[in-house]
Amino acid sequence: MTWVTGLEGSPYGVHNLPYGVFRTAAREPRVGVRVGAHVLDLGGAEQAGLVFAAGTLGRPRLNDFMALGRPQWTAVRQRVTELLTDSAHRAAVEPLLLPLLDVELLLPFDVADYVDFYSSEQHATNVGKIFRPGQPPLLPNWKHLPIGYHGRAGTVVVSGTPIVRPCGQRATPQGPVTGASVRLDIEAEVGFVVGVPSPLGHRAAAGDFADHVFGVVLVNDWSARDIQAWEYQPLGPFLGKSFATSIAAWVTPLEALGAAFVPAPDQDPPVADYLRDEPHLGLDLRLSVEWNGERVSEPPFAAMYWTPAQQLAHLTINGAALRTGDLYASGTVSGDERHQVGSFLELTWGGTEPVRVGGEERMFLADGDTVTISGTAPGPDGTTVGLGEVTGTIISPR
Amino acid sequence: MTWVTGLEGSPYGVHNLPYGVFRTAAREPRVGVRVGAHVLDLGGAEQAGLVFAAGTLGRPRLNDFMALGRPQWTAVRQRVTELLTDSAHRAAVEPLLLPLLDVELLLPFDVADYVDFYSSEQHATNVGKIFRPGQPPLLPNWKHLPIGYHGRAGTVVVSGTPIVRPCGQRATPQGPVTGASVRLDIEAEVGFVVGVPSPLGHRAAAGDFADHVFGVVLVNDWSARDIQAWEYQPLGPFLGKSFATSIAAWVTPLEALGAAFVPAPDQDPPVADYLRDEPHLGLDLRLSVEWNGERVSEPPFAAMYWTPAQQLAHLTINGAALRTGDLYASGTVSGDERHQVGSFLELTWGGTEPVRVGGEERMFLADGDTVTISGTAPGPDGTTVGLGEVTGTIISPR
Structure with a gap:
């Protein structure tokens, strides 16, 4: 007591x-x-x-x-x-x-390298259906390895920092135009913060997860869908993401999450040896997304296909060093239902099905909009562990 | 004197x-x-x-x-x-x-964020022809913006550091397998080192290039082509690159390169306003690639389609902050001729046309191989400016 x-x-x-x-x-x-x-x-x-x-x-x-x-x-x-x-x-x-x-x-820590995974099967499937209708929604590699890429560490900001709407190029039927993004979105994610480094040439095993990872932080990976769609072939997202990534001010230590580890979804086909984690555990983190104070989604982290231990093993299978302050995020967390998705892209099905927010029909973020992602996890003895919140308000570019 | x-x-x-x-x-x-x-x-x-x-x-x-x-x-x-x-x-x-x-x-500087561009038209065209034969080699966005992505800053190492051959997944006709890369390659590049930062939400203009950029450093962006080919859809290169990037020990200040600025190739279609740099200048840097002491290529940096000033403007058009120590590399430097390409992928045309090195037919890097990239630029009064060298020897994974 x-x-x-x-x-x-x-x-x-x-x-x-x-x-x-x-x-x-x-x-x-x-x-x-x-x-x-x-x-x-x-x-x-x-x-x-x-x-x-x-x-x-x-x-x-x-x-x-x-x-x-x-x-x-x-x-x-x-x-x-x-x-x-x-x-x-x-x-x-x-x-x-x-x-x-x-x-x-x-900002609770200096971000060394920032990696963003793409580990929700539901999210990857939704994105595939939206952008490649009629084709298999998951690409052939998706169930063999946790897809990821490096983001911009220098633009990771603490919750509460205003988010300047990014400018950039987007495609139009008349050709590319440059201007402020008109499809500004969020991605509700969970980040894992590396404490203990590893040297170049070393491979961290999935079982080393708790030796390297200090804790967990909520992430909003703001995304300009129009900029991203035009730029991302063939080298992936760049300016559509690099303008800002917000993290919560609080890093929850793994020790506080002992009661939150739960069996992760079965993986089929079987994964490569280096990706085998036994026990194969995810985390029962329950996110909540509020758009201007209205809850629009409750993404369930327990549904993630790839676990954070597998992500760590994958990140280092090539011998890449870890540094203190490395942040790797899960990718957008989406569950099976429309009210469980972690992006407005999915919530509005590619910007075709508006949602009602504040009595208005909305698709993407307007200047002045505030998005707040919060989360909880089960704690010991029936308690609840609060994961803090990550919030940001969109302001217009100068 | x-x-x-x-x-x-x-x-x-x-x-x-x-x-x-x-x-x-x-x-x-x-x-x-x-x-x-x-x-x-x-x-x-x-x-x-x-x-x-x-x-x-x-x-x-x-x-x-x-x-x-x-x-x-x-x-x-x-x-x-x-x-x-x-x-x-x-x-x-x-x-x-x-x-x-x-x-x-x-290592001459702590790398803040590492960005890798893809700004050689010849290189992008070669890669397109090798990987997408029969299709237009350049993607529709390529001439509208300098394509780029973020790499791993924490694995940028100084010239001379041994390079551990990376392990990872690669596709085979029987499905993906995990093991040491069998298509280990180089990318001869030129890096630009940011000295003066810019705040979040600010757009650096092409004309601000010399205010932000301190100097130039040679880069070898080691690339595991087999790992990269399997992982890169849809979010771009990740583990195929993140195991190591070597840079020269010497950063050449822009002041030493006054005589090396030359008109850059004409750009058609016209570029967006924010990418217009007047005068539109590239750098006459002459690279040399030695494979186990034999010169195999002489990539000409003057042929690059996108200039470093345009890359800086693009990098920040979305308001991304610059930090001291940011490194942005040009992308592989390739000229018009086969003996001017900056990767072995191109030198061997996708690993189909071996080159003779040390009396043997070779495609990609073997353990024990050493690659050294050096460079020069015209200096004042008929002098030559040496750009140092970036060298590395491949060692087998533990």
Whole structure:
């Protein structure tokens, strides 16, 4: 039991403890942990000698802490739990609990490389049906390997950052034109954050997942469908994606998700040896997409065909090094039903079937629109783990 | 005239002065400038008060120096030229000239984001003919925008780093198999290194090229053609490229290339306004590819369809931010002739026409093979500017 008041039923109780980076007028950027509607100032706690993490908790990003590795992650989490549950610590710790409303949340980690997978069978099938009607919706390679590509790490921004509508070329019947995107979309995804690096030439096994991956962060991979459609042959998405990718301010450690691991969908045909993960586990993360405050979709992460452990093994089968701060995202999360899809492309079936938002018929994002993706997972003993939220409002280009 | 002896006719005379990072047993990693067969220890020179760059020359990467911007780049170059030409400085500077053989060259800068373009019409045409025989070799978008994609920044390595042959999936008539790549290739490219960043939402104009770009570096974008062919639909190259990209240890500043700017090929159809660069200039960089010491190709960079200024404008038309250390490469450089192509895929026409190397018929890279790409450019007053070299030897996977 915690001595912190007001945590009963909170998805941010001591069973969760996600990490972020914050600052206040008086406090330089530092690591914090979310506790209900408060942030526990971990940088301050380390300075006061209440927790020990080699000085990494006073840094302005999570990277140095994440580089310490799982034994240290576990030790810090245990210590933080102790600080919040043993009332002997209350007097020392309470002054370090700052109301969320009083802090500014920053990008939690410097993104090293950003990889985006494409691991929802339902999403890939929907996209195939929309863009290649009458043909097999999944390409021949799709069930043999988790398709992915590299995105732009330098434009990953923290939740709340305004999203400037991108300009670029799009195809029209009269030829390509340049201007602001008219098919601006979202992709609701889950990102995995690498803490422990691996050297060049090394292959990380699926079973090494928990040694390398620190935690999970919600991702909105904003996508300009018109720019993407014109540019992506033959080398894949580029400017249709690289203008911005938003992530939540909170990284949920894997330890908080112990109760969320569930059997992943069966894979047929059988996968290559290096992609075999036993047990073959996905995560029961339940996303929610709000468009201007109206819930329009509830994508179920448990439906993902490829697991994050398989994605890690695939990412490194060629000997590619991992760095602390690497972020790999799942790809758009879509379930079987129309109200479970993770993009407006699917929600409006390629921009042909409008949805009602705020009493209007809508297809893609208008300036001023706000999209908020949130998520929860089952926690221990019937609790709920909150995954934070990733929100952004579209503003017009200058 | 320089007081340094042995520089007559050297492509690394005082007209060149490329930047790198080096260390010795006695000296921590720091910035240096190549002068003939020596490195001028710029970190030591700054410490001794001989040159001033806000302390950035003692750092283990070029990034902080590159972030200072063009006026500082020019001032440091002028000062280094003065140190090497005014014999009044000889006594102070000579002890800072270290034989290249005595230093270890390191990765010259931390790569922020790595983008690879596809800007040679000849290369794109060759690839189209090889992979899509009987169809138009260039896709409809190719002449409207410089096609590009993001690569893996974390696996950019300095020249001389051994290249571990990547493993991965490839298609066979019996279905996909996993193993070491059997079609390992090179791509001879030229990279452009961003010094001055731009904020999210800003569009850099083609005319801003020299304000943002610090200099030029040779690139070998190693490519596993079999892995790439199986994985790349629909999101582009991923593991077929991400195992390693080698860059030269020397970054040639734009100032050294003043005499190398030449009119770029005419563009038809006319390009979008944001891609118009006036004057429309390419660079007369002459590459050379050696396979186990035998020259097999001489790709001419002057033939590139899209210019580096156009690539910069395209990269940011969607508001993507630039960061110090961003590297964008040209794409494979190929000229009109078979002996001018920048990949073995083209040299052997898709692996169907072997070339003789070391008395043997060869298609792709074998373990133990070494590939060295070097380059020169015309310098002022009939001099030659050496672009360094990027070399790598293939080793078998563990």
